[in-house]
Structures are given as structure tokens and as C-alpha cells.
Amino acid sequence: MTVKKNPLLIHRREHAEALLEKYDNFLFDCDGVIWLDEKIIEGVKDTLEFLKKNGKKFAFVTNNSSKSRQEYLAKFSSLGIQGVTKDHIFPTCYAAVQALESDLQVPKKSKIWVLGDSGIEDELEEAGYIPVGGTDARLNQAFRADHEFLTVDPEVQAVVVGSTKEFNYMRIASTLQYLLWKNKTIPFIGCNIDRSYPGPNGLILPAGGSVVNYMQYTADRDFINVGKPSKVFLEAILAKNGFDRSRTLMVGDTLYTDIKFGNDGQLGEGCGSLLVLTGGTTPEYLHQFLQNPNHYDEGESMIPSYVIRSLGDFVDIIQS
Amino acid sequence: MTVKKNPLLIHRREHAEALLEKYDNFLFDCDGVIWLDEKIIEGVKDTLEFLKKNGKKFAFVTNNSSKSRQEYLAKFSSLGIQGVTKDHIFPTCYAAVQALESDLQVPKKSKIWVLGDSGIEDELEEAGYIPVGGTDARLNQAFRADHEFLTVDPEVQAVVVGSTKEFNYMRIASTLQYLLWKNKTIPFIGCNIDRSYPGPNGLILPAGGSVVNYMQYTADRDFINVGKPSKVFLEAILAKNGFDRSRTLMVGDTLYTDIKFGNDGQLGEGCGSLLVLTGGTTPEYLHQFLQNPNHYDEGESMIPSYVIRSLGDFVDIIQS
Numbered sequence: 251m252t253v254k255k256n257p258l259l260i261h262r263r264e265h266a267e268a269l270l271e272k273y274d275n276f277l278f279d280c281d282g283v284i285w286l287d288e289k290i291i292e293g294v295k296d297t298l299e300f301l302k303k304n305g306k307k308f309a310f311v312t313n314n315s316s317k318s319r320q321e322y323l324a325k326f327s328s329l330g331i332q333g334v335t336k337d338h339i340f341p342t343c344y345a346a347v348q349a350l351e352s353d354l355q356v357p358k359k360s361k362i363w364v365l366g367d368s369g370i371e372d373e374l375e376e377a378g379y380i381p382v383g384g385t386d387a388r389l390n391q392a393f394r395a396d397h398e399f400l401t402v403d404p405e406v407q408a409v410v411v412g413s414t415k416e417f418n419y420m421r422i423a424s425t426l427q428y429l430l431w432k433n434k435t436i437p438f439i440g441c442n443i444d445r446s447y448p449g450p451n452g453l454i455l456p457a458g459g460s461v462v463n464y465m466q467y468t469a470d471r472d473f474i475n476v477g478k479p480s481k482v483f484l485e486a487i488l489a490k491n492g493f494d495r496s497r498t499l500m501v502g503d504t505l506y507t508d509i510k511f512g513n514d515g516q517l518g519e520g521c522g523s524l525l526v527l528t529g530g531t532t533p534e535y536l537h538q539f540l541q542n543p544n545h546y547d548e549g550e551s552m553i554p555s556y557v558i559r560s561l562g563d564f565v566d567i568i569q570s
Numbered sequence: 571m572t573v574k575k576n577p578l579l580i581h582r583r584e585h586a587e588a589l590l591e592k593y594d595n596f597l598f599d600c601d602g603v604i605w606l607d608e609k610i611i612e613g614v615k616d617t618l619e620f621l622k623k624n625g626k627k628f629a630f631v632t633n634n635s636s637k638s639r640q641e642y643l644a645k646f647s648s649l650g651i652q653g654v655t656k657d658h659i660f661p662t663c664y665a666a667v668q669a670l671e672s673d674l675q676v677p678k679k680s681k682i683w684v685l686g687d688s689g690i691e692d693e694l695e696e697a698g699y700i701p702v703g704g705t706d707a708r709l710n711q712a713f714r715a716d717h718e719f720l721t722v723d724p725e726v727q728a729v730v731v732g733s734t735k736e737f738n739y740m741r742i743a744s745t746l747q748y749l750l751w752k753n754k755t756i757p758f759i760g761c762n763i764d765r766s767y768p769g770p771n772g773l774i775l776p777a778g779g780s781v782v783n784y785m786q787y788t789a790d791r792d793f794i795n796v797g798k799p800s801k802v803f804l805e806a807i808l809a810k811n812g813f814d815r816s817r818t819l820m821v822g823d824t825l826y827t828d829i830k831f832g833n834d835g836q837l838g839e840g841c842g843s844l845l846v847l848t849g850g851t852t853p854e855y856l857h858q859f860l861q862n863p864n865h866y867d868e869g870e871s872m873i874p875s876y877v878i879r880s881l882g883d884f885v886d887i888i889q890s
Contacts, residue, residue: 287715393735395607395770415713415739423775426766430774445788446746450715454750455743460788468765468780 256540257525260558266568269556270304273522275498277487277512279478280312280322282503282529283561287450290329291528293562298331300565308338309491311500313442313477313507315343315412315458318372337490342441342458343369345476345483346410347377353474353482354408354437361405365425365461366412366441374410382406389421399424402431411465411473412441413458422464429469440466442477444507448529478502479510479551484521495521501561503529505539505552513551525554526561576860577845580878586888589876590624593842595813597832599798600632600642602823602849603881607770610649611848613882618651620885628658629811631820633762633797633827635663635732635778638692657810662761662778663689665796665803666730667697673794673802674728674757681725685745685781686732686761694730702726709741719744722751731785731793732761733778742784749789760786762797764827768849798822799830799871804841815841821881823849825859825872833871845874846881 260266278284284294298308310322317325319339326334343366350356358377364370364384371381382403383389389399397420409428414421429438440462449455466473476483488495495515499522502508512523527533536557543549558564580586598604604614618628630642637645639659646654663686670676678697684690684704691701702723703709709719717740729748749758760782769775786793796803808815815835819842822828832843847853856877863869878884 395773400771400773418738419735419776422780423773426774426776445790451720453715453720453743454746456739456746456784456788460742460784463787464776464780464784467783468776470765 257554257557260524260556260564261567263568263570266564269499269524270306270568273306273497273499275307275309275491275493276301277309277311277498277500277521278561279502279504279508280310281314282448283501283526284310284331285329286448286528290331291560291562293560293565295330297561297564300568302333307491307493308334309340309487309493310334310338311340311478311483311487311511313342313444313458315341315346315369315441315477316367316414317341317343317369318376319344320372321369340483340487341369342477343373343412345480345486346370346412346439346441347373347379348486349439349474349476349482350379350408350410351377356407356437360407361403363403363406363409363425363428365414365417365421365465366410366458367414367416370410370412370441383421383424385416389424390416390418391420393419393423397424400427402427406436408437408439410439410441411462414461417461422468425465426468429465429471434469434471438465438469438471438473440473440475440477442507443475444477444504446530448503454530478507479514481514484511484515488515498522499524501526503527503531505531505554509554510548510551512555513553522555524556524558526558528560528562577874577877580844580876580884581887583888583890586884589819589844590626590888593626593817593819595627595629595811595818596621597629597631597807597818597820597841598881599822599824599828600630601634602768603821603846604630604651605649606768606848610651611880611882613880613885615650617881617885620888622653627811627813628654629660629807629813630654630658631660631798631803631807631831633662633764633778635661635666635689635761635797636687636734637661637663637689638696639664640692641689660803660807661689662797663693663732665800665806666690666732666759666761667693667699668806669759669794669796669802670699670728671697676727676757680727681723683723683726683729683745683748685734685737685741685785686730686778687734687736690730690732690761703741703744705736709744710736710738711740713739713743717744720747722747726756728757728759730759730761731782734781737781742788745785746788749785749791754789754791758785758789758791758793760793760795760797762827763795764797764824766850768823774850798827799834801834804831804835808835818842819844821846823847823851825851825874829874830868830871832875833873842875844876844878846878848880848882
């Protein structure tokens with residue numbers, strides 16, 4: 251791997267111009283990069299419009315599995331970001347369905363047990379699968395050992411776990427029954443490994459990876475991570491968009507997901523990675539990390555090629 | 571460590587007599603050993619009465635933190651187990667309070683944030699601490715970013731996390747605020763590391779260790795495990811009861827908690843460990859484990875000295 255040891259801080263016009271020269275395609279994380287909760291980050295709309303005017307291509311790659319591509323379309327539109335189509339959006343609810351179809355070859359019309367939000371259910375249905383569990387209101391009840399969902403449905407072929415604020419003991423106990431079933435052999439897909447995310451009011455909030463990790467721990471078995479930094483996910487996105495790897499830049503706010511995702515794509519002529527500081531990574535944490543990346547698990551693979559304070563600054567820097 | 575490589579299966583009278591000869595004191599796990607959910611395991615009452623008649627001493631050591639010692643007293647009584655006093659009972663809600671008092675020296679009248687059931691709150695109050703969070707009904711609400719409990723109370727001095735079926739996103743998000751607060755320096759006590767436990771109707775259900783693990787993962791920091799197999803917990807129990815280590819037998823159903831707990835006490839002249847098969851460990855799993863203990867993390871320390879099908883069989887075997 252040929253990761254730069256010191257990321258270049260993008261703060262002068264010539265830096266921004268060099269990026270424009272080097273990359274045609276931009277993969278954007280969303281939470282902490284494009285928006286924080288329901289608010290677009292200042293300047294981001296102008297930066298995206300500038301890049302588009304300069305012929306750059308986009309894809310939005312989020313580890314959040316709560317919303318379907320259709321719901322993300324509505325969010326982009328409500329935030330005033332124009333020209334995004336469903337084909338530009340890659341949430342991990344969609345990645346989970348891709349994994350069921352392509353890698354695991356689970357037959358269509360199979361039932362899939364879901365611990366997660368409607369995004370997963372919607373993407374499963376669109377692909378011809380039958381979601382069970384998930385947002386089913388019967389799972390909102392207090393735990394009862396004789397609850398119908400504690401008996402496994404023998405038609406279920408796989409389990410998908412992702413972000414949700416609706417988890418409770420009833421949902422977790424019923425999901426566990428599937429993960430233990432058949433000597434723990436039914437496929438277990440996790441939509442992400444994110445520990446936390448920047449929420450509203452400056453809060454750091456628990457993310458979907460914590461739910462996946464809970465299920466992994468209680469069932470004592472591994473899962474297939476379909477989210478960033480999965481290489482399978484990156485390959486699928488590059489292929490679907492026809493992006494040349496060596497002319498693609500991953501932009502994100504998290505070292506162990508986004509930046510590793512971009513860097514791990516460096517098979518010879520690889521992607522670049524640009525860290526923004528508007529989300530989960532503070533300048534202090536970045537400084538501490540860069541002092542000794544080898545203290546971190548797979549630390550070398552998490553060193554960004556570039557750093558910018560905010561994606562929203564890009565347009566100001568290049569026009570300065 | 572001098573753990574026997576092959577546990578002795580207790581199934582003949584002379585085995586049981588040798589145990590009676592070798593041990594004066596018995597530490598019993600509860601779930602899966604004494605009872606399953608609300609039902610006492612067949613023969614256990616007779617075995618306990620037999621041991622008592624023969625001058626043996628008991629302590630009950632459970633990683634479950636949901637009930638206080640007072641509540642356990644009521645449970646023993648309702649199941650018809652006589653002669654148990656509060657001093658015989660060591661649930662991890664009590665161990666957590668001991669850790670606050672002795673090891674961490676947190677001053678009395680401090681506020682302690684709780685993610686867990688009333689057992690923790692009751693033991694904290696009995697010791698003169700002020701529990702906050704916990705079963706507070708305001709935390710039953712759906713998540714709201716402006717919820718009062720998302721702002722840390724500056725008087726809180728430590729966090730205790732244990733078993734609960736009442737966890738929801740509101741509770742977890744507010745607990746995270748304390749774990750991240752002050753650069754993650756406020757003490758974080760976990761009541762156990764149990765992945766699952768044998769519930770009613772033959773169900774395997776998520777246990778408190780999964781909640782602790784969730785909080786550890788989302789906050790990305792370690793915790794102090796006060797439950798089995800903590801050596802500090804064992805020393806405290808032996809000291810409080812005046813039990814001679816070399817004449818004490820730990821009886822439990824789980825290798826990585828109970829059996830390791832007994833075995834790790836083998837500092838020269840150590841405790842023995844007796845595995846029962848009425849709880850979380852199946853005969854198949856035990857067989858697989860014993861084939862190659864080194865495949866398991868700290869596997870050598872989880873090999874029981876003895877195995878018996880059920881604690882309830884003991885009295886039948888010795889009277890056969």
C-alpha cells in the first residue's frame with residue numbers, strides 16, 4: 251500500500267486546483283460531510299454546484315441504512331441539492347440487498363429477517379425479497395417469552411442488521427433466535443461498523459455499528475460487513491458508475507470507515523481520500539492519530555491523502 | 571496454573587463423597603444452576619438441604635444485576651429454599667457498589683448514572699449513593715435530541731451498566747454522553763460480560779454483557795468488569811464469608827464466567843470448579859470445547875475440575 255504519511259491540508263487555491271486536475275469522480279459520505287442531521291453544511295451546496303459545472307461526477311455513499319435510496323432522493327431535494335438521481339445514491343440498506351443478490355445468491359421471494367429501519371425493508375421489497383421483523387409494530391411490545399416472533403419462521407433465509415433508534419429487547423431477542431438457528435449458519439449481514447455519529451445539537455449519538463456489534467456479541471458469531479470500508483462495496487460502486495479508480499476521490503469524516511474505504515481501493519492506481527473535519531473527527535483526534543497511526547488497528551490504512559476543514563470551504567478556496 | 575486437563579464427571583457415589591470430603595464451601599451461580607427463570611431445577615432443593623445438613627456453607631454469586639440482594643431473598647424464599655440470608659447473596663449490582671466504595675473510593679452521596687434495572691438503584695441507595703437514569707420513566711420516551719437527560723449532570727461521578735430488558739435508544743444515547751464526557755475519564759463499571767442466558771421456554775436470550783459491550787463499542791472505551799470472572803469479586807466473597815480458598819468449590823453453568831472464576835482463584839491452593847449442564851453449556855459444546863481448549867481465548871482457564879449433569883442429581887448420586 252502506498253498511502254501518503256502526511257495528508258496534504260487543502261487551504262490554498264493551488265491545492266484545490268490540483269485536486270480538480272487529478273480527480274473526475276467524487277464519492278461523498280453524507281452525515282458530517284454534506285449535512286448534519288437535517289441541516290446542510292454551509293457552503294456545501296455551492297461546492298457541489300461548482301464541481302458539477304466543472305464536469306465532475308458524484309456518488310453518495312452512506313453507511314446509514316435507515317433510509318432507502320428513494321427517501322434519500324427526497325432529502326437531497328428538500329435540502330436544495332439539485333440533479334441527484336437514485337443511481338447516485340448508495341446507502342447500506344441497498345448494499346445489503348446487493349450482497350444478498352450477488353454474493354450470497356439468496357433466491358428472490360425469500361423471507362429476510364430485519365433488525366433495522368424501513369430503508370432496509372423498502373430496498374428488500376424493491377428487489378423482490380420479503381422483509382419480516384423490522385418495523386413490525388408487534389415488535390414494539392414489552393418482552394414476552396411466548397411472543398410469536400420468538401419462534402423462528404422456517405422460511406427466513408438471512409438476517410440483515412442496521413441502524414435503528416427503535417431497537418428494544420423484543421427485537422433483539424427475536425433476532426438472536428435467527429442468528430443461533432441452524433447452528434449459526436444462516437447468513438448475518440451487518441450494514442455498518444460505525445460506533446457513533448454527529449447528531450443534532452452537537453450531540454454524539456450511537457450509530458448502527460453498535461447495534462450490529464450487540465448482535466455479534468450476544469450471538470457470538472461474525473457478520474458480513476456490507477458498508478464502508480468493504481472493498482466489495484467500493485468495487486460495486488465504481489463498476490455501476492463506470493468510475494476510473496485512479497481518478498476517484500472518497501470524501502468523508504470518519505477515518506476507520508470513509509478514509510480506509512478510499513485507501514483500501516488503492517490497488518496500484520487507487521482512489522484518493524479526503525477527510526473533512528465537520529463530522530466525527532475533531533482536529534485534536536486527527537493530530538493524535540497522525541502522531542502514531544500504528545497505535546491504531548490497521549492505522550496505516552486510515553491516513554487520509556488530503557484534509558480540508560469543510561467540504562463547503564472548497565469553493566471559497568478555489569475562488570480565492 | 572494447574573488446571574486438570576480432563577474434568578471428572580460426577581456420576582458415582584464415590585465421586586460425590588470425594589467432593590464432600592474435599593470442599594466445605596460452595597459458591598453457586600443461580601440462573602441455569604439453581605433455577606431456570608422462575609422455576610427451581612428438579613432436585614436442587616434436596617441437594618442444598620443435604621449439603622447444609624452436612625455442615626457445608628454457601629454463597630450465591632450471580633452476574634445478573636437486575637435484582638438487589640433483598641429481591642433475591644424473596645426469590646429464594648418463594649422457591650422454597652430455606653435458610654438463605656442477605657449475606658449469602660452476591661449479585662453484580664452489589665459488586666458494582668463494592669467497587670465504587672472500595673476500589674474507586676467514590677464519595678458517598680455522589681450521583682451515579684445507571685443503565686440497568688432497579689437492583690443497581692436499590693443497592694446504590696442502600697450504600698448511600700444517589701442513582702440517576704436507570705428506571706426513570708422519563709427515559710421510556712422516544713428519542714428526542716432536546717431531552718433533558720442528554721445534557722450531562724455535572725454531579726455524576728461514575729457510570730454503572732448492567733442487565734436490563736428496558737434499554738432503548740433514549741437510555742443508550744444519554745449513557746453515551748456520560749461515557750464520552752471529560753475525555754472519557756469518568757469510571758465505567760460493567761456488571762457482567764455474559765453474552766446470553768437460558769430463559770423460559772428453552773429460549774436463549776441476550777444477557778447484560780451484551781448491553782455493556784454495546785456501550786463499550788459505541789463509546790470506544792474499556793470498562794471495569796465487576797462480575798465473574800473478576801478476581802477482585804472472588805477475593806471479596808471469600809473474605810466476607812471467611813471461606814478458605816482451597817476448600818471452596820464454584821458451581822456454575824458457563825465456562826467463560828463461572829468456571830474461569832473458580833479456576834482463576836487457583837493461586838497455588840485454589841478453588842475447584844464444577845460445571846452443570848442445566849444452563850448455558852450443552853454437552854455438545856462442552857465436548858467440542860474440550861477437544862481443543864486452546865482454540866478459545868484463555869481456554870485453559872475455562873476447563874472445569876468437575877462436571878455433573880445437574881446440581882439436582884448430586885443428592886441422588888450420593889444416596890445411590
